[in-house]
Amino acid sequence: xxxxxxxxxxxxxxxxxxxxxxxxxxxxxxxxxxxxxxxxxxxxxxxxxxxxxxxxxxxxxxxxxxxxxxxxxxxxxxxxxxxxxxxxxxxxxxxxxxxxxxxxxxxxxxxxxxxxxxxxxxxxxxxxxxxxxxxxxxxxxxxxxxxxxxxxxxxxxxxxxxxxxxxxx
Amino acid sequence: xxxxxxxxxxxxxxxxxxxxxxxxxxxxxxxxxxxxxxxxxxxxxxxxxxxxxxxxxxxxxxxxxxxxxxxxxxxxxxxxxxxxxxxxxxxxxxxxxxxxxxxxxxxxxxxxxxxxxxxxxxxxxxxxxxxxxxxxxxxxxxxxxxxxxxxxxxxxxxxxxxxxxxxxxxxxxxxxxxxxxxxxxxxxxxxxxxxxxxxxxxxxxxxxxxxxxxxxxxxxxxxxxxxxxxxxxxxxxxxxxxxxxxxxxxxxxxxxxxxxxxxxxxxxxxxxxxxxxxxxxxxxxxxxxxx
Numbered sequence: 154x155x156x157x158x159x160x161x162x163x164x165x166x167x168x169x170x171x172x173x174x175x176x177x178x179x180x181x182x183x184x185x186x187x188x189x190x191x192x193x194x195x196x197x198x199x200x201x202x203x204x205x206x207x208x209x210x211x212x213x214x215x216x217x218x219x220x221x222x223x224x225x226x227x228x229x230x231x232x233x234x235x236x237x238x239x240x241x242x243x244x245x246x247x248x249x250x251x252x253x254x255x256x257x258x259x260x261x262x263x264x265x266x267x268x269x270x271x272x273x274x275x276x277x278x279x280x281x282x283x284x285x286x287x288x289x290x291x292x293x294x295x296x297x298x299x300x301x302x303x304x305x306x307x308x309x310x311x312x313x314x315x316x317x318x319x320x321x322x
Numbered sequence: 323x324x325x326x327x328x329x330x331x332x333x334x335x336x337x338x339x340x341x342x343x344x345x346x347x348x349x350x351x352x353x354x355x356x357x358x359x360x361x362x363x364x365x366x367x368x369x370x371x372x373x374x375x376x377x378x379x380x381x382x383x384x385x386x387x388x389x390x391x392x393x394x395x396x397x398x399x400x401x402x403x404x405x406x407x408x409x410x411x412x413x414x415x416x417x418x419x420x421x422x423x424x425x426x427x428x429x430x431x432x433x434x435x436x437x438x439x440x441x442x443x444x445x446x447x448x449x450x451x452x453x454x455x456x457x458x459x460x461x462x463x464x465x466x467x468x469x470x471x472x473x474x475x476x477x478x479x480x481x482x483x484x485x486x487x488x489x490x491x492x493x494x495x496x497x498x499x500x501x502x503x504x505x506x507x508x509x510x511x512x513x514x515x516x517x518x519x520x521x522x523x524x525x526x527x528x529x530x531x532x533x534x535x536x537x538x539x540x541x542x543x544x545x546x547x548x549x550x551x552x553x554x555x556x557x558x559x560x561x562x563x564x565x566x567x568x569x570x571x572x573x574x575x576x577x578x579x580x581x582x583x584x585x586x587x588x589x590x591x592x593x594x595x596x597x598x599x600x601x602x603x604x605x606x607x608x609x610x611x612x613x
Contacts, residue, residue: 202334202335202338205338205342206338209342212346216349222353223353223354224345224347224348224349224350224353225346227342227345227349228347232343235335235339284350
């Protein structure tokens with residue numbers, strides 16, 4: 154793995170995230186989140202401790218640099234980091250068996266990448282919406298917001314990974 | 323004990339995850355009012371759940387002592403209740419006693435009751451189902467009760483005290499085959515002896531009534547006043563019918579006014595002249611023996 158490329162890609166995504174947080178405001182309930190990609194696309198063989206610390210650091214960095222609730226992105230990224238291996242292990246095993254190589258997530262086949270992003274964004278957005286969501290809106294509103302954010306972000310992330318980011322990971 | 327590496331590793335990962343999430347939560351709570359209140363609300367919900375459960379457990383484990391306390395409290399209340407009831411009954415009884423006394427003085431006349439005093443007593447035992455029935459009263463020698471005192475109620479004669487203890491006294495009931503009372507039919511001078519002969523507790527017989535005494539159904543039978551036990555003219559019962567006994571006397575069937583099955587409080591009558599009367603009677607007895 155080329156760490157220089159990875160760090161470059163990391164910086165690019167972080168900058169994009171900060172730009173999206175600062176300048177793109179389509180709807181208050183919609184949050185364009187690119188940082189889950191940074192957690193997802195960490196090398197598959199990353200140690201779990203390091204994965205947790207990286208997830209926490211990525212989230213906290215975003216919280217500090219962006220104008221949000223401090224700790225919110227960090228909490229969600231840490232949870233995503235903790236569950237990433239559980240989400241990706243079955244997919245990776247399959248690919249290792251069939252293609253006999255340790256694929257990075259950027260090299261996943263389209264449908265598998267989609268499933269990976271979908272699961273990851275669900276893990277990220279469920280706590281995010283529950284913590285951030287306004288009080289008294291009810292379960293239907295929260296569900297709607299989770300689905301909306303997951304759907305929009307999965308599409309954006311998929312396109313980014315397929316068209317551009319995979320070059321760095 | 324050494325933990326297997328897999329478990330050790332898992333615990334370490336979990337602790338790191340928990341620590342990082344705790345830091346995040348702390349940051350959120352410290353920097354956002356809304357999230358802080360939400361978190362605190364959640365914490366309070368969890369707290370209240372555990373408080374509720376622990377309170378329920380405490381309550382359950384304390385049921386034994388609560389039960390003991392309740393029983394003790396119940397006993398205390400019962401005792402208090404009994405005292406209050408006793409007080410009320412005594413107060414009412416005393417009022418009633420005064421009322422009866424006035425009534426009797428009105429019916430009988432002051433002169434007949436001049437030397438009589440009345441004591442209220444509670445019936446603590448009353449037998450009805452034998453041929454030698456008796457009552458036990460809660461007044462004894464300590465209350466000035468002696469043997470041979472008459473016992474009545476506003477409804478009629480109950481019996482005569484035949485034995486006393488310091489706190490209780492024994493009454494030979496009118497419903498006793500060995501008991502007889504001097505009585506008269508109407509307010510005239512047709513004397514007789516009233517005696518219960520077993521059977522119904524509502525009926526007795528006035529015997530040795532002179533043949534020339536007119537007897538009508540419903541005539542009232544009174545105490546005669548010829549004994550030192552009862553003042554005269556206390557109503558005892560109503561005449562129902564009569565028969566001729568040995569061709570010499572009338573035998574009157576009497577329905578007793580007193581309901582012996584419902585005796586609670588009675589009045590003990592003390593005759594102030596009794597000692598003098600008895601001593602004079604003793605002279606007569608001694609004289610007869612000499613003869």
